[in-house]
Amino acid sequence: MSIRVLCCALAMLPFTSLHGQSQPLVDHHQHLFSPAVTKLSPGLEPITASDLVALLDLAGIRRALVLSVAYQFGNPNRPTIENEYAKVKAENDWTSQQVALFPNRLRGFCGVNPVKGYAIEELARCAGDPQLHFGLKLHFGNSDVDLDNPQHVEQLRRVFRAANEHRMAIVVHMRPSVTRRRPYGANQARMFLSEILPAAPDVPIQIAHLAGAGGYDDPLVDQALAVFADAIANQDRRMAHVYFDASGVVGLGKWVDKASLIATRIRQLGVGRILYGSDGAGGGNLAPREAWTAFRQLPLSDAEFRTIANNFAPYMR
Numbered sequence: 001m002s003i004r005v006l007c008c009a010l011a012m013l014p015f016t017s018l019h020g021q022s023q024p025l026v027d028h029h030q031h032l033f034s035p036a037v038t039k040l041s042p043g044l045e046p047i048t049a050s051d052l053v054a055l056l057d058l059a060g061i062r063r064a065l066v067l068s069v070a071y072q073f074g075n076p077n078r079p080t081i082e083n084e085y086a087k088v089k090a091e092n093d094w095t096s097q098q099v100a101l102f103p104n105r106l107r108g109f110c111g112v113n114p115v116k117g118y119a120i121e122e123l124a125r126c127a128g129d130p131q132l133h134f135g136l137k138l139h140f141g142n143s144d145v146d147l148d149n150p151q152h153v154e155q156l157r158r159v160f161r162a163a164n165e166h167r168m169a170i171v172v173h174m175r176p177s178v179t180r181r182r183p184y185g186a187n188q189a190r191m192f193l194s195e196i197l198p199a200a201p202d203v204p205i206q207i208a209h210l211a212g213a214g215g216y217d218d219p220l221v222d223q224a225l226a227v228f229a230d231a232i233a234n235q236d237r238r239m240a241h242v243y244f245d246a247s248g249v250v251g252l253g254k255w256v257d258k259a260s261l262i263a264t265r266i267r268q269l270g271v272g273r274i275l276y277g278s279d280g281a282g283g284g285n286l287a288p289r290e291a292w293t294a295f296r297q298l299p300l301s302d303a304e305f306r307t308i309a310n311n312f313a314p315y316m317r
Helices: 003-012 035-040 049-059 070-074 084-100 119-127 150-165 186-199 219-233 255-269 288-295 302-310
Strands: 026-030 063-067 106-111 135-139 169-173 205-207 242-245
Touching: 026 049, 035 070, 035 084, 049 063, 049 106, 049 288, 063 084, 070 084, 070 106, 070 135, 084 106, 084 119, 106 119, 119 150, 135 150, 150 169, 150 186, 186 219, 219 242, 219 255
Parallel strands: 026 063, 063 106, 106 135, 135 169, 169 205, 205 242
Antiparallel strands: none
């Protein structure tokens, strides 16, 4: 075995905690916050790549997926931003530069509001970036995507098709805007499954937060997740490359009351599809170490936790 191959093999070995318990190989849902982004959200502190790597070290986690939050500059529910697209590009570029500082630890995804006129242009630009060409982050809530709007659905199909053509994986925060009370539940999940997902049949699709927005208080989120669980049970081929990250689900809201339901849904989806993630360590979210400790409180078996800890999304290879 060559030194290079040996080093790569060692890099894949999981860290272990002081108690000998395997830690996750990857945090599949992280964010960095540039000074420009923190100006949009008072109280949010900047987080650089160095900050994130320090948090990963504390958690015993080797690698993380960094999802650019450039889409926040395209949030239609915020005050109008001058030179919006230029700021979107600048944020994606900043994320790329940060990730490049730790190429063996971090992987970056491009971020964009999918219903903006510049969405496909920015996707194509990111596809040529050595740090961001791996994938795309879409946030239906921050982008005010309405899955009952035929124009939005058609634009989403275009974006998914373009990502598929560029071989870019997609992480999608499916839950539409809560503050705007956009419709969500089983009907919208079926729309996503039947009308949007087929546009990207060849790349991994990661549905964030178990199809919610953090926590598990909202029964509409469970209705949406049940649609995907049923599709998997029925061996629906459209679910062949679909994964779910559990970031922000445990530790927020009244999740304890729903712990058994969350565990049931995880088993229905299949533990092999569940990716550990902790979400950005700011704005009240748990840091990677604390998030894994919280996640371990779900009524899953040690074997199931071990499987989830060792799950490794294809785009991280």
